[in-house]
Amino acid sequence: MLGPLRYRRPVSDVDLSTLTIAVLGGTGPQGRGLGRRFAEAGLSVVLGSRTLERAAAAAAALADCGDVTGATNAQAAAAGDVVLVAVPWDGHRELLESLAPALAGKVVVDCVNPLGFDKQGPYALRVEEGSATQQAAAVLPGSRVVGAFHHVSAVLLEDPAVTSVDTDVLVVGDDREATDLVQALASVVPGMRGVYGGRLRNAHQVEAFTANLIAVNRRYKAHAGVRVTDL
Secondary structure (H helix, E strand, C coil), X not given: CCCCCCCCCCHHHCCCXXXXXXXXXXXXXXXXXXXXXXXXXXXXXXXXXXXXXHHHHHHHHCHHHCCEEEEEHHHHHHHCCEEEECCCHHHHHHHHHHHHHHHCCCEEEECCCCEEEECCEEEECCCCCXXXXXXXXXXXXXXXXXXXXXXXXXXXHXXXXXXXXXXXXXXXXXXXXXXXHHHHHHCCCCCEEEEECCCHHHHHHHHHHHHHHHHHHHHHCCCCCCXXXXX
């Protein structure tokens, strides 16, 4: 289990090898894709779902990738040291409220983009707390909430022919040791790099920028991500 991170270490020195990475919503494209990449990097992964049957089927499909098991979302929340939230926005608050006791003391990585779609394309939704990540922090006061993985293409993550997912992952949060941990987690995937993107209050524009990326990808028929230069 993940204990207190008492001393600051360089991101490259963070040891993830003993941690279990759980994914709530792990049977959806993003959650399943992230699970695939973390398992291929040698990490233990638990895919959570509303039903055990769907989770077990998703895990079985990734059996060749490494250590992947299926569980209900509640079981995944209990099993994970680091827990990713990759569920639809509509069920975000309700699920996290129900799992708050199991997630207490853990690093929770919110990957959710509150977006709407109309004839003009994608757009960011207004969130009372400011962002999905801030909503998670409000619902989970006992957890170490971080926002990350908002801009990573699920298509690339799930494609076994793609050996390098060339993108930066903006990581936002108020707990610097937790953001260091999540930066290191992003960086285990070949081609991917975790980049600190500011405090939790900056999560809204990170999540909202996903609407711009979707518009870019639709126009150019691509799977573009984000790169931060001069680092």
